[in-house]
Amino acid sequence: MTTITAINTERPTQAPAPKKLPITTLAIGFVVLVCISLILIQVWVTWKAREVQLAETERATYNLARSIGQHAYDTIKGADTVLVGLVERLEVEGFSESHLQRFHALVVKRVEELPQLHGIFVYDQAGNWVVNSQPELKKGANNSDREYFIYHRDHTDRGVHIGPPIKSKSTGEWIITVSRRFNKSDGSFGGVVLATVKMSYFKKFYEQFEIGNSGAIFVALNQGIILLRRPFEEKTLGKDISQFPLFREYLPQARAATKTFTSAQDGVVRINSYRQLDEYPLVVSAALSRDEVLADWKSNTIIHAIGVGCLVIVLAFIGSRLIRQIALRVQAEAELVRARNSLEQLNQTLEKLAMQDGLTGLANRRQFDIALKDEFSRAMRNASSLALIMIDVDCFKQYNDIYGHAAGDECLRAISKVVAAGKHRPGDLSARYGGEEMVVLLPGTDVAGAMKVAESIRQAIYQLELKHSGNATGVVTISAGIDAFVPVRENNQPLELIQAADKALYYAKSQGRNCIRVSNGHPT
Structure with a gap:
C-alpha cells in the first residue's frame, strides 16, 4: 500500500517572530560573514602566494639544472675531443720515439689550452706510462690497477668512459677521469688515453650560484655514483646513491623533471630539478631547500595573519555592540511574544481536544x-x-x-x-x-x-x-x-x-x- 502523508490540522506551535528579531539575526550573520570573508580571502591570497613562490623556485631550479648540465657537457666534451684526436694518431702512427716526443708536446699544449684539464696520459696495453702532459715522464709508473684501465681492457667498445672520482697519483688532487680505448693494428687492446678533469674546476663554477645554506648541486654517473656535490665533502665523492628516490623512482619515469622530496642523505626537503645528459652517462641535479624558499613567505604570512586577526577582532567588537543594542530593543517584545505563544498553545491544545473523542482517545x-x-x-x-x-x-x-x-x-x-x-x-x-x-x-x-x-x-x-x-x-x-x-x-x-x-x-x-x-x- 502506498504511504500517504498524515493530515496536519494543527497550527504552528509558535506565532511568527516579531519584526525586530530578524534584524538581530541579520546583524550577527553579517558580522560573521564579513569576518569569515576576510579570513578566507587572506587564506586564499596566502596560499596563492605560496604556490607562486614554489612555481618560481621550480623554474629557477630547472634553469640551474640546465646550466649545470650544459657546463658538465662542455667540460667533458672538451676533454673527449682531445682524446678522440689522440686515439686516431696512436692507432695510425704507433709508439715510435719521434712520435712520442711530438705527442708529448701536443698534450702539454692541450692542457694549457683547456683550463678544466688536470692532465693527459697515454698507457700501453700493460698499463705503463707511455706519454703524458707532465714536464718529465715518470719511469716505471703503472696504472693497470685503475678502474678506467681495467674497464677498457675488458670491454671492446670504443666509446668514452667516465670513471668515479679518484685522487691523482701524480699530484694527490681529486680528479674525474675521462678515457678512451685504442687498439693495435690487429684490433687487439693497445692501451688507454686518459684525460683527467680537475674537481676544483667544477667547484669553482658551482660556488657562483646562490643556493642557500641547505641547497645542493651534484653531478653523478648514470649508475648513481657521485662525482661531485656541493656542499663539498670528500666522504660523498664516489658514494653510491643509486637506491635514493631520484635514481630509483624518478629517473626511470623522466630524463628531466622537477620533483619535491626528502633527501636520503641529510633529510632536507628540497625542490629538486634533475637532467640526464644525452651525450654522456651523467646526471646533474640542482636542489633548493623548500623551508628556505618559503622562509620569507612564512614571515609575511605571520604579519598578514596578525593584521587580519586584529581587524577581525575590531569588527567583531563593533558588531557585538550593535547586536547587544538590537537585543535590548527586542527583549521586551520577546516577553510579549512568549505570552502570546503560551496563549496560542493553550488554544491549540483545546482545539486538539475538540478533535479527539473523550472516551476512546480516537479522532472524533x-x-x-x-x-x-x-x-x-x-x-x-x-x-x-x-x-x-x-x-x-x-x-x-x-x-x-x-x-x-x-x-x-x-x-x-x-x-x-x-x-x-x-x-x-x-x-x-x-x-x-x-x-x-x-x-x-x-x-x-x-x-x-x-x-x-x-x-x-x-x-x-x-x-x-x-x-x-x-x-x-x-x-x-x-x-x-x-x-x-x-x-x-x-x-x-x-x-x-x-x-x-x-x-x-x-x-x-x-x-x-x-x-x-x-x-x-x-x-x-
Whole structure:
C-alpha cells in the first residue's frame, strides 16, 4: 500500500517572530560573514602566494639544472675531443720515439689550452706510462690497477668512459677521469688515453650560484655514483646513491623533471630539478631547500595573519555592540511574544481536544469528516484508491444491559486501542463515528489491503476474550464493512464511501456478525 502523508490540522506551535528579531539575526550573520570573508580571502591570497613562490623556485631550479648540465657537457666534451684526436694518431702512427716526443708536446699544449684539464696520459696495453702532459715522464709508473684501465681492457667498445672520482697519483688532487680505448693494428687492446678533469674546476663554477645554506648541486654517473656535490665533502665523492628516490623512482619515469622530496642523505626537503645528459652517462641535479624558499613567505604570512586577526577582532567588537543594542530593543517584545505563544498553545491544545473523542482517545466525528474530505480530494487528484472500514461492536446494547454502562465504556476503550493499533502509516486515521461505531480511513489502499487491516482488527478484538454472555460467541466481537474506490471528479462524493461501507457493515451483521464484508456483499 502506498504511504500517504498524515493530515496536519494543527497550527504552528509558535506565532511568527516579531519584526525586530530578524534584524538581530541579520546583524550577527553579517558580522560573521564579513569576518569569515576576510579570513578566507587572506587564506586564499596566502596560499596563492605560496604556490607562486614554489612555481618560481621550480623554474629557477630547472634553469640551474640546465646550466649545470650544459657546463658538465662542455667540460667533458672538451676533454673527449682531445682524446678522440689522440686515439686516431696512436692507432695510425704507433709508439715510435719521434712520435712520442711530438705527442708529448701536443698534450702539454692541450692542457694549457683547456683550463678544466688536470692532465693527459697515454698507457700501453700493460698499463705503463707511455706519454703524458707532465714536464718529465715518470719511469716505471703503472696504472693497470685503475678502474678506467681495467674497464677498457675488458670491454671492446670504443666509446668514452667516465670513471668515479679518484685522487691523482701524480699530484694527490681529486680528479674525474675521462678515457678512451685504442687498439693495435690487429684490433687487439693497445692501451688507454686518459684525460683527467680537475674537481676544483667544477667547484669553482658551482660556488657562483646562490643556493642557500641547505641547497645542493651534484653531478653523478648514470649508475648513481657521485662525482661531485656541493656542499663539498670528500666522504660523498664516489658514494653510491643509486637506491635514493631520484635514481630509483624518478629517473626511470623522466630524463628531466622537477620533483619535491626528502633527501636520503641529510633529510632536507628540497625542490629538486634533475637532467640526464644525452651525450654522456651523467646526471646533474640542482636542489633548493623548500623551508628556505618559503622562509620569507612564512614571515609575511605571520604579519598578514596578525593584521587580519586584529581587524577581525575590531569588527567583531563593533558588531557585538550593535547586536547587544538590537537585543535590548527586542527583549521586551520577546516577553510579549512568549505570552502570546503560551496563549496560542493553550488554544491549540483545546482545539486538539475538540478533535479527539473523550472516551476512546480516537479522532472524533469532526476530525474524521475533515480528514475524509481532504483525503477524498487528494485521491481524486492523484487517481489513487481510498478505503474505509466501518466497525460496529456486536450486540453492544445487550452488553450495556448485562454489565452496565461503565463496563460498556471500558469495553469501548479496549476495542479502540486495538482499532488505533490497526493503522500503521502516518496517513491512516482511526476515529469514533458514533456510539459503538468506529471507522478506519486508509488512503492509497484498495479493497484487498483494507480487508487485511480489518481482519487483523477483528481477530485482535476476538483474542481479547472480553466476556459477553449476550453474544453468540460468548465474547465481545465486531462486524466490519469495507469499501474502496478511486474517486472521479464530479461523479463521486465522500458520502458515497460512507454509505457503501455502512451498507457492507449492515450486510455483515445480517450474516451472523463477527465477520467482514465488502460493499458488493462478498465475504472475506
